[in-house]
Amino acid sequence: MLEALLKFELLRNTFYTGLLVGLIAPLLGTFIVVRRQSMIADGLSHVTLAGLAFGLFMQKKYTLLMFTPFHTGIAFSIIGALIIENLRDVYKAFQEIAIPIILSMGVGLSIVFIALADGINTNIFSYLFGSVAAVSRSDLYLIITISLFVLIMIFALYQKLFALSFDEEFAKVSGIQAKLIHFIFILMTALVISASIRIVGVLLVSALMTLPVATSMRVAKSFKQTIIYSIIYGEIAVILGLISGYYFEIPPGGTIVIVSSLLLGLTLLYNKVKFKVALKKDDHYAA
Amino acid sequence: MSKPIISVKNVLHRYDQQNVLEHINFDILKGSFVGLVGPNGSGKTTLIKLILGIEKLQKGQIFAFDHPIQKFKNKGRISYVSQKSNSFNRGFPATVKEVVSMGIISNQLSKKKKYEQIIHALTQVNMEHYLNRNIGDLSGGQQQRIFIARAIVSQPELLILDEPTVGVDSENVQHFYQLLSKLNKKLGITLVLVSHDIGAITTYVTDLLCLNKSIHYHGNPGDFENMPDEQRSTLYGHQIHTITHDH
Ligand SMILES: Nc1ncnc2c1ncn2[C@@H]1O[C@H](COP(=O)(O)OP(=O)(O)OP(=O)(O)O)[C@@H](O)[C@H]1O
Ligand SMILES: [Mg+2]
Numbered sequence A: 001m002l003e004a005l006l007k008f009e010l011l012r013n014t015f016y017t018g019l020l021v022g023l024i025a026p027l028l029g030t031f032i033v034v035r036r037q038s039m040i041a042d043g044l045s046h047v048t049l050a051g052l053a054f055g056l057f058m059q060k061k062y063t064l065l066m067f068t069p070f071h072t073g074i075a076f077s078i079i080g081a082l083i084i085e086n087l088r089d090v091y092k093a094f095q096e097i098a099i100p101i102i103l104s105m106g107v108g109l110s111i112v113f114i115a116l117a118d119g120i121n122t123n124i125f126s127y128l129f130g131s132v133a134a135v136s137r138s139d140l141y142l143i144i145t146i147s148l149f150v151l152i153m154i155f156a157l158y159q160k161l162f163a164l165s166f167d168e169e170f171a172k173v174s175g176i177q178a179k180l181i182h183f184i185f186i187l188m189t190a191l192v193i194s195a196s197i198r199i200v201g202v203l204l205v206s207a208l209m210t211l212p213v214a215t216s217m218r219v220a221k222s223f224k225q226t227i228i229y230s231i232i233y234g235e236i237a238v239i240l241g242l243i244s245g246y247y248f249e250i251p252p253g254g255t256i257v258i259v260s261s262l263l264l265g266l267t268l269l270y271n272k273v274k275f276k277v278a279l280k281k282d283d284h285y286a287a
Numbered sequence B: 001m002s003k004p005i006i007s008v009k010n011v012l013h014r015y016d017q018q019n020v021l022e023h024i025n026f027d028i029l030k031g032s033f034v035g036l037v038g039p040n041g042s043g044k045t046t047l048i049k050l051i052l053g054i055e056k057l058q059k060g061q062i063f064a065f066d067h068p069i070q071k072f073k074n075k076g077r078i079s080y081v082s083q084k085s086n087s088f089n090r091g092f093p094a095t096v097k098e099v100v101s102m103g104i105i106s107n108q109l110s111k112k113k114k115y116e117q118i119i120h121a122l123t124q125v126n127m128e129h130y131l132n133r134n135i136g137d138l139s140g141g142q143q144q145r146i147f148i149a150r151a152i153v154s155q156p157e158l159l160i161l162d163e164p165t166v167g168v169d170s171e172n173v174q175h176f177y178q179l180l181s182k183l184n185k186k187l188g189i190t191l192v193l194v195s196h197d198i199g200a201i202t203t204y205v206t207d208l209l210c211l212n213k214s215i216h217y218h219g220n221p222g223d224f225e226n227m228p229d230e231q232r233s234t235l236y237g238h239q240i241h242t243i244t245h246d247h
Helices: A002-007 A009-034 A039-061 A069-090 A092-116 A122-129 A137-166 A168-173 A178-200 A202-217 A223-248 A252-286 B044-052 B096-101 B111-124 B140-152 B170-186 B221-225 B229-236 B238-244
Strands: B004-015 B018-029 B033-037 B059-064 B078-081 B158-162 B190-195 B207-212 B214-219
Touching (some): A039 A069, A039 A092, A178 A252, A223 A252, B018 B044, B033 B170, B140 B158, B170 B190, B207 B221
Parallel strands (some): B033 B190
Antiparallel strands (some): B004 B059
16 A cells, blocks of 8 residues: 555545545534534535535536535535535524435435436536545645645634534623624534545445544543544544555445444443443442 | 613514513613513513524614613623523533533633633532543533633623423422522622523512513512412412413
């Protein structure tokens, strides 16, 4: 793999992208999970798919085009995010209703554009499940920009995002501009999803944003720790997943999620054993 | 006499087709400890949300520190413990320290200064030993104290508490009222306490406000205590409450 990494630029780009995505997806994912909005990633990824299919269709029709499917994917994802924010405003008491609406719109549009672009081909396949050799140099630059934007924003808005996620009413009373921050947050989510899709694919983006967080919450003691551990779990999953995907010629979406699930399983098992051991110790004192 | 920090003038509020507040006029004076009482659904939470600016003012005017509420920028001068504080997501991975730090408005404080403020606030509510505990692992009453610590950590001038003693056992309720009294007298924080428990709070508050859609009594708690029962229950609003259910 090392040799191949040095030799093939596409592979190298994918690896860098993987490292970035393994950082920003669980980072943002932590906020998404504690807000109980895990489904948002699924909704937006399917809208992104529609954008990708639209891009493929346009490429096919007008061969020389300034923008790639990656760009149209990002654009659709952002539009989807705006629609979700709007629907959340309209249906205040059932905010989760926005997700199935946006998800089905995404799938519907995808079907239309895929059919127009002449059906399922390898390109679509790689968008659905991820690919180890799909990241061009310009894609990589865009993904680096997205990652920098997300890191800076989270760093600058950390306290406000945290307060809003925990208790929106209190945050509003203390003068936090909830609407603006929600908007920036959903915008970041849209960007991270479109960046992650190159690696893990449309169907498994939400897994990369939630599985490492679910694992991390079982061991972390504070919110900060939850973020740090979920990034560590995310990076391990991406690195091991990309390497094994490359060797076994499996789309990395599959391998990354399997590694993530194994990490979750091991962590749960470890917690159980630790608890049992501690109980036994107590027995000892009692006797 | 001290000047009003909150002034409510001719406020009317309706949800759907029904007025829930009408003809509301009163002032909250600096340094006072106001008890706001009334039966379920009498509009207490709505009135408070209007004062806090999280419910949009429909009719009338509210002034906070001489600014119209729509233009008032809070910046920590008014703080709040909500009726629903306890209903946060219990699995939320946050420590007591992180929760209290949400109440710190200024981001120009050094880490050390922030830490000192957090410890100080937790000491006020006797919870300083719980600094690194997970908020979800505490009992309901303990959590309530943490939310008070969060509300006072930035040293607000006005603290509004919406039924903060729900789920706190009776012995601790007494401690709790004493704590509020201490915040009011020692730190000079103006307090508004919403409660059903009119009997328990009259010994602590300096002003009593009875609300049931409109204000039925505003004045000294001692005078209210000395009225005949019948008159009191009219003022408290129970009878009005029964009539509205009679259709
Ligand atoms: N968001 C809302 N939409 C419609 N009606 C509402 C809403 N919030 C409150 N109400 C109605 O307004 C009235 C006053 O409610 P409010 O919550 O202010 O009462 P409260 O005095 O705080 O009651 P409690 O003692 O039960 O907390 C009630 O009749 C309630 O049904
Ligand atoms: Mg209420």
